[in-house]
Amino acid sequence: MKKYIGKRLLISLATLLVILLVLFVMMDLMPGSPFNDEKLTEAQKALLYAKYGLDQPFLTRFITYLKNMLTGDFGVSYAINKDFSVSSMISSRLWISVKLGFMAMIIGTILGLILGILAALNHNTWIDTLCSTISVVGVSVPSYVFALLLCYFIAYKLGLFPILYNAAQQGKSLVLPAIALSFSPTANIARFTRSEMLDVLNSDYILLVKSKGLKDYKVILKHAMRNSLIPIVTIMGPILVGLLTGSSVVEKVFGIPGLGTLLITAIQSNDYNVTIACAFVYSLMYIVAIFVVDVLYGVIDPRIRVAKEGGK
Numbered sequence: 252m253k254k255y256i257g258k259r260l261l262i263s264l265a266t267l268l269v270i271l272l273v274l275f276v277m278m279d280l281m282p283g284s285p286f287n288d289e290k291l292t293e294a295q296k297a298l299l300y301a302k303y304g305l306d307q308p309f310l311t312r313f314i315t316y317l318k319n320m321l322t323g324d325f326g327v328s329y330a331i332n333k334d335f336s337v338s339s340m341i342s343s344r345l346w347i348s349v350k351l352g353f354m355a356m357i358i359g360t361i362l363g364l365i366l367g368i369l370a371a372l373n374h375n376t377w378i379d380t381l382c383s384t385i386s387v388v389g390v391s392v393p394s395y396v397f398a399l400l401l402c403y404f405i406a407y408k409l410g411l412f413p414i415l416y417n418a419a420q421q422g423k424s425l426v427l428p429a430i431a432l433s434f435s436p437t438a439n440i441a442r443f444t445r446s447e448m449l450d451v452l453n454s455d456y457i458l459l460v461k462s463k464g465l466k467d468y469k470v471i472l473k474h475a476m477r478n479s480l481i482p483i484v485t486i487m488g489p490i491l492v493g494l495l496t497g498s499s500v501v502e503k504v505f506g507i508p509g510l511g512t513l514l515i516t517a518i519q520s521n522d523y524n525v526t527i528a529c530a531f532v533y534s535l536m537y538i539v540a541i542f543v544v545d546v547l548y549g550v551i552d553p554r555i556r557v558a559k560e561g562g563k
Contacts, residue, residue: 255546266538267531267534274527281521286299286300320531324338325338331520341513344510351425351509355428355429362433363438363441367440367441367443369382395500412427414505416508
């Protein structure tokens with residue numbers, strides 16, 4: 252198991268290094284400049300480039316940035332908040348987006364598993380039809396539509412939660428955005444759970460277990476659910492990253508100062524350091540999620556771990 256995790260970890264680190272290099276190349280090729288003030292002369296812009304080391308060769312800038320990044324230093328902002336630490340800008344927003352994403356994932360996973368199991372156990376009944384309809388709606392309707400509906404009916408009409416984000420009531424402020432974001436993972440997990448549960452419940456070994464007189468709930472929990480988990484875990488990693496990185500619209504609706512809003516502002520302002528840092532943090536979250544999912548494969552089904560180790 253240690254060798255398996257070590258190999259996955261090395262691959263993840265190499266992938267992050269390549270991503271950082273690609274981000275640097277893209278920023279180098281991006282048209283425009285972080286110093287777009289019309290009042291600045293060419294000489295003044297040259298001085299600013301020299302001040303921040305942007306006049307150095309590409310490889311020199313990349314190695315310097317990599318060394319600083321390893322100590323947690325992502326440089327300073329050039330445009331959004333001049334000379335302010337990018338690490339501080341990100342840290343103040345990152346945990347808000349992370350909390351929101353995990354809350355949405357927890358809600359979506361619980362509801363999705365419940366809907367999927369109910370649909371599979373009541374195949375071709377009205378319960379199956381209802382659960383499938385909810386899944387289709389969850390996939391088809393954008394999260395910001397749910398956000399607007401929740402904002403109007405739950406926050407405005409009933410007054411149960413704040414309409415806009417309030418740092419003093421962070422927990423309550425994130426409930427409605429999390430519910431809005433959870434509809435898509437709920438739908439996807441429900442569909443996968445239903446499909447996998449039906450395949451497993453109709454398999455020969457489940458019929459054999461049932462013929463031995465094992466109670467239905469034990470068959471579902473001990474055998475059917477365990478063998479249905481692998482494909483469900485497969486989609487949970489990308490779904491979680493999608494929630495962490497794709498919540499900018501919902502953040503806008505509820506006025507949440509998250510990381511997505513910062514990235515959009517940085518791109519519009521050509522703020523190189525902020526853009527690279529935000530994109531790298533998103534990539535890091537994605538790689539970590541894939542790494543965790545890969546390790547969970549080996550825990551849930553050791554045959555996968557043995558196959559990957561044997562095929563290296």
